[in-house]
Structures are given as structure tokens and as C-alpha cells.
Amino acid sequence: MATKSTLTQHWNATSITFLVLSILGLLGTLAFNVSAVASGRDFFGDWFGSGPAVGSLGVDLLIVALAGSVLIIVEARRLGMKRAWLYIVLSAVTAFAFTFPLFLAMRERRLVALSMG
Template sequence: MNQKPLTPIMLFYLFCSLAGLVIPWYYNIQHIRYGDTPFTVAAWLRAGMATPLTRSITTDFLIGTTPVLIWMVREGYRLKMKHIWLYVLLTFLIAFAFTCPLFLFFRERKLRTNAGLPTSE
């Protein structure tokens, strides 16, 4: 298969996806190594609701992520992208900051392929 160069926006999405993988998991690993409670969804929700500031961040994440995940699934099916369910799963196993820009990268690639455009600008 002939690999085509990536566009600047595709490189930006990949950079954001990599940052969204590394940075949140750096903090997750810090919690796993040094935290006083096991890393569970219940513990995450409790910690996320501990103060008004963490409640703001947690509810912002949950409210913002929900419609974007729905859009990602609908858009993925509309464009006939493969393995759409994987983005939803990886959002909760890795990080939304990883899967959202990763989806945008593959969406951009699919749009360009569907339009018959080269991937370089």
C-alpha cells in the first residue's frame, strides 16, 4: 500500500493523541504507585467529587465527553470507519484526551481518502 504524507492537521491530531496518552497516564501511574487507595472507577468518582473544583472538572469531563462519544460513533458509522467501538472502550481504559484526537486523525484520513484527495497539503 502506498503511504502518503500526513497533513499538518493530521500531525497535530497525532501529537495531541500522544500527549493525551502520556500525560494522563503519568498521573494515573503516580496514583497507582503512591496513592493510598486502589485505582477504581468508584475511587476516581469519589476523588473527582471531593471538592468544588474537582466536581467542576469531573462533571465538565462527563458532560463534555458524552455527546462527543455519541458523535464519534455516529460519524464513524456514517463514514464507514472500522472498529468504532474501540474508541469508546479506549476512552475509559486509557483517556478521552487520547481517543478523541486519535479519532479525529483517522476521520481526517478517511475523509481525504473518500474524497480522493492526497494526504499532503
């Protein structure tokens, strides 16, 4: 009976979906962040100072990122995942749209591994 290689082991449709979303989050936010820096924009000033709708979006995303960060820590501890704090640190220098789906992909892989014994 053939065995899966270590590289592809524990990847299922759900973990692959989260990984694809993570990559899209990284590329999508990277494009806008590079554009903002290249044009010399005040990143946080634009985010929170460009009107109530943009401010509302900023607060919305901040609260979701905080709740997601709590989930990352709690779930990682529950499942015995190491270095979960790196997802939160990486979100500060990349984007939560990248790190949260990446965590969900790795979480799904861990759940598959635990179910296999």
C-alpha cells in the first residue's frame, strides 16, 4: 500500500481552501500596502481618518483580528500546536487576512493528524 509523502500528509480540501485564502489575503493586502508606502501615504491616518465608513471598517477589522488572535492562542494550546504566537506577530508585519487563514489551514492539518491517531 502506497503511503503519502510527509509533504502532502494531512492536507485535505478544507486545509487547502484555507491555504488558498491565506495566499490571496497576503497578495491582496501586499499590493495595497506597497502602493500606500510607494506613494508616501500616511497608512494609519488614511485608515482611520478618511471618513466614518473607513473608520468603521478599521475598527471592524481590528476587533476581528483581536478575537481571531485569542482564538489562535486558545485553539493552539488545546490542540498542542507550537509557536502559535508567530501567527499573531506575522499579522503585524503582513496582514491578518494572510495569517488567520494560514493558522486555520495548519489547525485543520493538526485535526486530521490527531484523528489518525
